[in-house]
Amino acid sequence: MVITKFHKPIVSVEWLHKNKDATNLVILDASIPKVTENTNSTNDLCIPKARFFDLKNKFSDTAAPFPTTYPTQDQFESEARNLGINNNSFLVVYDDKDIYSSPRAWWLFKSFGFENVAVLDGGLPAWIEAFYPLSKKEVYQGAIGNFTAKKNQDCMCFFDDVQKIVKNRTHQVIDARSQARFMGQEPEPREGLRSGTIPNSKNIPFQNLLVNGRLKSENEIRDIFQEVLEDDKPMVFSCGSGITACVLALGAELTGYKNMSVYDGSWTEYGSLINNNDMDAVQNWSKKELVAYILFYAANSNLSETNKERNVILSKVDMNTFQMVYDEFKADNDYQCIQKIIQGMETHKYSKSDLNQLFVDIKVLFFADGEFDQVEHVVFNWLKRIINEAA
Structure with missing residues (x-):
């Protein structure tokens, strides 16, 4: 047979x-x-x-x-x-x-x-x-095969390809990591790898395609993809290191999608090669990291943040993210800070409710020491204006 x-x-x-x-x-x-x-x-x-x-x-x-x-x-x-x-x-x-x-x-x-x-x-x-x-398990000791490989250039994409995709927004990047990792709410499992996302990427945790260890029905998987897809853009799947991105590719092929590829290096490569102090790298911030940066800027309106203000920021992010964003903020001058805030707001699509919550967070920080002084009023109104213009 x-x-x-x-x-x-x-x-x-x-x-x-x-x-x-x-x-x-x-x-x-x-x-x-x-x-x-x-x-x-x-x-x-x-x-x-x-x-x-x-x-x-x-x-x-x-x-x-x-x-x-x-x-x-x-x-x-x-x-x-x-x-x-x-x-x-x-x-x-x-x-x-x-x-x-x-x-x-x-x-x-x-x-x-x-x-x-x-x-x-x-x-x-x-x-x-x-x-x-x-x-x-035994080591294979049978006959050598005659397999012939012919590279299909469309199946895989690499760092330079993703850089172009990020710049031109020609593809829909879909990340297979857990929602918590995608949102920067828990650290990456690889030691030393920072949290973050590829700019403009969407999240479908690969586990969402499974039930009891098996793939869900084709209709269920198709519905999951349709929730995040933009128009008819080709799809690029990413994850931590190019493994579970292929689970999304499997689900996509099962449901009839054709125009797709896997980003080989995924976040391990992208998050390592993009320097977080580079102005272009601000696009890789999660929303939580952006909020922390904005709050550091607000807290330093009087040139230094208090312990109470630090505690407000720590209520928004974990200690590793706090330290990473703090180190970056301290390395930037005032012009760089404003440019990064503007670019970060342009990258993340904030809804009206998201903006209202951000302004509440800034006010909570200003009130952390029990008063909302004149300098803080000026900084709040300035931040509110540039954030609204950029959003």
């Missing part, structure tokens, strides 16, 4: 069990630990005959400064052949976390011109839940 066609980019565990003996079927285990996990942890069990697709070491450019960086065409072709993958193979990719890293392997194959690949819906947990057999 041979497999001749996948009708969708996902298959069920029932389908895989039924077709497990197909002569051209290759099952790939693309499991990786999450950033917050012990990287030495491992699961010794796998779906029978699965071959380990080593995303971190074999199918990434390990010499690159950022994690899981897109490999070269030659590297990908060679490593795929080493797993016995042929041009007529049909691949089913899974991971041990429902649907997490397997879509990255799926998307990599598509980016190198190979379409005979699908993701196992629910991954290893769904296979186990169905009481299907397991086996011990």
Whole structure:
């Protein structure tokens, strides 16, 4: 028996069990630990005959400064052949976390011109839940394949591409990170990586596409995308390091979207390469970071902020964000401060209620020491005017 066609980019565990003996079927285990996990942890069990697709070491450019960086065409072709993958193979990719890293392997194959690949819906947990057999992981020692890679330039985009997208607003950037990370309400899991967002990006946490570890229905996923899409712009998916962005790509393809790509470096690269002291980098502030910067400006209307004013600002952001924004504010002169506030307001689309809340926050800060003096009145009216003009 041979497999001749996948009708969708996902298959069920029932389908895989039924077709497990197909002569051209290759099952790939693309499991990786999450950033917050012990990287030495491992699961010794796998779906029978699965071959380990080593995303971190074999199918990434390990010499690159950022994690899981897109490999070269030659590297990908060679490593795929080493797993016995042929041009007529049909691949089913899974991971041990429902649907997490397997879509990255799926998307990599598509980016190198190979379409005979699908993701196992629910991954290893769904296979186990169905009481299907397991086996011990073994290193593949079979025949070398004849797989041929042909790079599809439209599947991946990179830092320079995203810089142009940000400037010209030609694409809709959709971020797969959690809402808390996207909004800067919790720190990034990678040590030293600042919080923030790609300018004008929208957020669809990849988990929103899943229920009980499996993809939601096509109609449900389509509704989720339609809530954030602008017109018919092409989509660029981003996340922390290019892994879960591919979950969004999988959901988009399942529901019929075609014009899309994945930002390989995602926020790890963008947040690292954009200097937060650069005037252009203010576009990367979250709204909370912008509010903190404005409040620092207001608090220093009398040349120094009080402890009570600091506490007001700390009620809006965490300590790491407080310190980051404080350091930047202290490095800026008055002209730079005003320009950054104006640019920040232009970047974030504030509603009337958002503006009213911002003005309340500024007043609360001014009243923190028990009085609203004449200098603070002048600064408040000045801020209110430039904020309203920029919003």
